[in-house]
Amino acid sequence: MTKQQLIKQIKLKKSFLCIGLDVDLEKIPKHLLQFDDPIFEFNKQIIDATHHAAAAYKPNLAFYESLGSKGWDSLEKTVNYIRKVTSDIFIIADAKRGDIGNTSALYARTFFDTYDFDGVTLAPYMGYDTVSPFLDFKDKWSIILALTSNKSATDFQYINDANGKPLFENVLKTAQTWGTNDQIMFVVGATKAEALQDIRKIAPDNFLLVPGVGAQGGSLKEVAEHGMNNHCGLLVNSSRGIIYASTNEDFATVAKNKAVELQQEMEIYLRKFGLIE
Amino acid sequence: MTKQQLIKQIKLKKSFLCIGLDVDLEKIPKHLLQFDDPIFEFNKQIIDATHHAAAAYKPNLAFYESLGSKGWDSLEKTVNYIRKVTSDIFIIADAKRGDIGNTSALYARTFFDTYDFDGVTLAPYMGYDTVSPFLDFKDKWSIILALTSNKSATDFQYINDANGKPLFENVLKTAQTWGTNDQIMFVVGATKAEALQDIRKIAPDNFLLVPGVGAQGGSLKEVAEHGMNNHCGLLVNSSRGIIYASTNEDFATVAKNKAVELQQEMEIYLRKFGLIE
Numbered sequence: 001m002t003k004q005q006l007i008k009q010i011k012l013k014k015s016f017l018c019i020g021l022d023v024d025l026e027k028i029p030k031h032l033l034q035f036d037d038p039i040f041e042f043n044k045q046i047i048d049a050t051h052h053a054a055a056a057y058k059p060n061l062a063f064y065e066s067l068g069s070k071g072w073d074s075l076e077k078t079v080n081y082i083r084k085v086t087s088d089i090f091i092i093a094d095a096k097r098g099d100i101g102n103t104s105a106l107y108a109r110t111f112f113d114t115y116d117f118d119g120v121t122l123a124p125y126m127g128y129d130t131v132s133p134f135l136d137f138k139d140k141w142s143i144i145l146a147l148t149s150n151k152s153a154t155d156f157q158y159i160n161d162a163n164g165k166p167l168f169e170n171v172l173k174t175a176q177t178w179g180t181n182d183q184i185m186f187v188v189g190a191t192k193a194e195a196l197q198d199i200r201k202i203a204p205d206n207f208l209l210v211p212g213v214g215a216q217g218g219s220l221k222e223v224a225e226h227g228m229n230n231h232c233g234l235l236v237n238s239s240r241g242i243i244y245a246s247t248n249e250d251f252a253t254v255a256k257n258k259a260v261e262l263q264q265e266m267e268i269y270l271r272k273f274g275l276i277e
Numbered sequence: 278m279t280k281q282q283l284i285k286q287i288k289l290k291k292s293f294l295c296i297g298l299d300v301d302l303e304k305i306p307k308h309l310l311q312f313d314d315p316i317f318e319f320n321k322q323i324i325d326a327t328h329h330a331a332a333a334y335k336p337n338l339a340f341y342e343s344l345g346s347k348g349w350d351s352l353e354k355t356v357n358y359i360r361k362v363t364s365d366i367f368i369i370a371d372a373k374r375g376d377i378g379n380t381s382a383l384y385a386r387t388f389f390d391t392y393d394f395d396g397v398t399l400a401p402y403m404g405y406d407t408v409s410p411f412l413d414f415k416d417k418w419s420i421i422l423a424l425t426s427n428k429s430a431t432d433f434q435y436i437n438d439a440n441g442k443p444l445f446e447n448v449l450k451t452a453q454t455w456g457t458n459d460q461i462m463f464v465v466g467a468t469k470a471e472a473l474q475d476i477r478k479i480a481p482d483n484f485l486l487v488p489g490v491g492a493q494g495g496s497l498k499e500v501a502e503h504g505m506n507n508h509c510g511l512l513v514n515s516s517r518g519i520i521y522a523s524t525n526e527d528f529a530t531v532a533k534n535k536a537v538e539l540q541q542e543m544e545i546y547l548r549k550f551g552l553i554e
Contacts, residue, residue, distance in 0.1 A: 065383075098402075107343070110342050150404070159438050167444065
């Protein structure tokens with residue numbers, strides 16, 4: 001998906017919501033366990049209920065991999081189902097891969113060819129070699145970890161260099177030299193909403209994928225105010241707060257209500273910033 | 278596997294060789310493609326031919342994932358086959374995962390419970406939260422990227438902090454506070470053999486997993502001289518140089534010869550350092 005198509009999708013849905021499909025057999029409603037593929041059945045119902053309010057879906061691969069080859073089947077069926085229901089939605093493989101050369105090339109092939117993802121989250125520790133093979137795919141995105149929302153993000157991401165610049169700023173700066181802002185997004189945790197202003201100075205034009213709103217405690221209002229740019233430039237993720245809002249038979253309806261609630265708040269900010277009328 | 282068991286294995290085999298199973302359908306001998314599962318057939322023959330000369334195997338997960346659920350089946354069969362042939366060998370999931378909290382816990386469950394790996398390679402960017410769930414598993418290992426052998430390792434790993442210490446040194450120091458040297462290994466690229474002396478000052482007791490010998494250009498002699506400690510403390514990986522040494526029907530025999538060649542060189546260093554008689 002191109003940047004223009006992503007922006008069009010956001011304006012059409014009046015939403016920059018990304019729904020995280022972190023699907024765990026132990027957390028889904030019990031009545032789904034009778035299905036052949038409970039994970040896919042859960043996703044299918046969530047997707048049917050929420051796709052009008054979402055600009056993106058983000059399956060977290062750990063949850064699928066933990067089930068072995070069955071989990072990969074569920075993932076493939078999920079991606080194909082999203083494409084069937086709504087062809088223009090942005091689909092992110094939350095994989096946080098970080099390898100080099102031929103290994104990285106294989107990951108790129110896996111996520112962009114074997115599966116039809118639009119973007120993949122990548123860890124920057126090994127530098128350009130990790131990202132390079134992903135940049136060879138047209139209209140596909142590398143989504144690079146910059147500042148994460150977890151407690152121990154401070155272990156390394158905040159280490160200042162000799163000029164007093166923290167590591168995450170070096171990642172933001174260096175990674176922009178690797179590709180255009182039609183190819184490169186950054187992951188920036190929402191629990192650091194005040195840091196978004198500084199990040200926007202360093203990466204004014206890149207899309208930011210912002211996890212951590214909802215269950216992890218970030219404020220959507222602050223994220224929008226500090227992080228939005230003139231083409232929106234934000235995908236804000238919520239996972240548990242939507243998909244596990246109810247664990248009863250009404251889970252899809254409750255998920256829909258939660259997603260629409262966030263979409264409606266996002267609509268206010270999109271209007272306020274003049275991105276929709 | 279405990280550290281004592283690993284050292285015992287190294288002394289028994291007179292080898293600290295780790296064989297990387299980076300298995301690509303496009304690179305394996307053509308006559309194997311007639312098998313139901315050519316990847317597993319290739320691995321099976323490689324394992325049969327080489328396990329007497331190796332202390333560890335390291336499947337690189339990207340190669341298996343790129344084949345979807347079939348690849349995960351091949352991986353599972355490979356791990357089970359290694360355990361069947363030789364119960365005491367160390368098996369590493371070269372996954373370079375780096376996620377947090379519940380996601381990381383799922384990865385730990387995948388690699389240590391669903392599959393029976395002894396260790397997993399992990400990226401340090403998100404800090405302690407990435408490694409913590411892996412440390413809960415007894416006799417299992419977190420193998421943390423410190424200094425990698427790729428060209429763009431310089432992008433971030435060599436950024437000096439305010440005290441002039443590069444990022445990889447901060448990773449080596451901080452990660453040692455997370456767990457004992459019975460749980461934590463570090464990945465250190467062999468193309469930086471001269472750096473191994475400095476690394477041994479910072480991490481004297483941890484095992485180091487050293488890729489990059491052979492195809493990537495590192496020297497085994499330098500690695501042994503600069504990196505060995507009084508319990509060996511090294512696992513040196515070779516992948517392509519062994520498994521693709523021949524792409525004809527004799528591939529397993531040629532792989533065996535290449536593995537034995539490295540093992541015999543390793544035996545010299547183990548004897549020189551007084552680790553075997």
